[in-house]
Amino acid sequence: MIDNGLLVQMLIGALLGVSVYLPLAAGQLSLATPAFYAVGGTLAALLSTRVPALGAGTDGSLQLASFLLELLLGGLLAGGLALLVGRLVLRLQGIYLAIATIALVEIVRVAILNLPFTGGAIGIFGIPQPFPTAAGYLMPALGLLALAGWVCQRLEVMPLGRAMAAVRNDELAAGCMGIDTTRVKLTAFVLSAVLAGSTGALAAHFLNTWNARQGSFDTAVTMLAFVILGGSRSWLGPVVGGLLLTALPELLRPVGDGRLVLFALVILLGPVLFPQGLITPALLERLGRLGERAVASDQGPSGEGKP
């Protein structure tokens, strides 16, 4: 029931979950991830269909190097945008920040829909594929997730990550301790955007078409649900939440028409049944103790699966 294509989608879900988690780890409820995902995907779609040097060869396939370059550029563009927008919106707090980021998502969606070169409502199609089958995307997706997980794991011991946790617990107190809270929040916001942008570039190739619907308010909701259902206290939470919730609508396919209603009910009941998410702090502590016992190799996620 779970084929390679679905596995890649699940990994993309996990990556987007981590992207929503990063600002939340600094106490900022940002729903901007779909905007950066859409920006990264649009850039990759444009580059590989309009720029001959980065586009498909005569046989219709894409050079692996151009693909990786597009992942990088997608991340950089999204990160640059986040740097500009973040300075403005991160002054806002709580629900105001959430609503401002929803506004950003809508502005980006309408822009992609109306700009003269992004293909309007149909979008950009025939995006060249670097791999002949879906299985080929498993390695880059896993690699990106491994990288994101490694960064998150490193953050837990780095001064920046500590500062993020301090801002999350009490922004005022963190400021009084001499932490530059604006810079910390902005860094988390930009990291989140870079990850979302690269993921968008990957998804654009994987999906073969790209349009404004890829980054909408609905997707923002679903991505936040990845984090809340998985657990927002560790990066493992959004990974688990992203994998499970992306697979769920497909696994529910036998149910027929009612599957989307069931999926929505899972989102509705999740916080009621698991207020701390599936990966709770208690579970993490138990995992940590297991890890101490087997000190051998417990550095982040399984394997450095970079292509």
Added chain:
Amino acid sequence: MIEALLQTLLNGAATGGVYALVALGYTLVFSVLGVINFALGALFSLGGYLTYLLMGGAISANGALPGWGLPLALPFPLALLLAAALTGLASLVVESVAFAPLRRRNAEPLLYLITSLGAGLALVNLLQMLMGAEGYAFPAGALAGLPAAVVVGGARIRSVQVLLLAVCAAAVLALTLWLEHSRSGRALRAVAEDATTARLLGINSDAMLRLAFLVSGGLAGLGGGLIGVSISLPGPYVGIGYGLKGLAVLVLGGLGSVPGAIAGGLLMGLAEALVPAEASGWRDALAFAILFAVLLLRPNGLLGRRLVEKV
């Protein structure tokens, strides 16, 4: 020229009135509970579909019961009011599944966001399952007896927009009078001001909360029915767009402010109406661009109260 301008302004005011209804729906719940009910957009859709069904509209070929319709055909005003009341009841159901369980254990506000969105998504997908994904136009003669246009000061304007504006104005007026002068309205404002003190004074704050949800859902349902009859129902997701615009209006006017929601709605509707036709594709972004600008200049909204964090 004058005629076109008048029509444009009236269109803007009518749409703005609907935005104000949605924003007031958010405001009622926010002022009592301090959280935003993200299921409101879905309730807006529900109101539109209920109005359609109550007027004797039939389910399309892609619905769960193709061709089926209620064995009654109410006139529009009656159908609209009944649909709004039923949507209010649906809003109570949303409260009991998405809000009450979290409230009982004092959960963090973030969780309400997810549960209310989940409830909204469930409702929209349920509508899609029952009614199909395609658009619905209201039965012909929905507004029989109403002339297509009226002449105001020598200018002919579409009367359905006048109707929209009038109903919105009446609803807003009734809501304001109720909040200001009735016993239950004043109790609601007391709970919004300070729930603990209100409870000590013998006000049943849980009942007031449910009342806020009931009225809030009713306002959203009213908006859905009005948009359905004046434009059409493009699909179950119709309310999501209006819900988002309402959110923009809510922040524009300042969270929890009733006059702010009304002024913000009108302002937003008029601003959108003045977007020239060549740039109509960008119209949907305007509300959010304005919101963005306002948030940066006045982080508490145009008429919002200034919140200072106490240490």
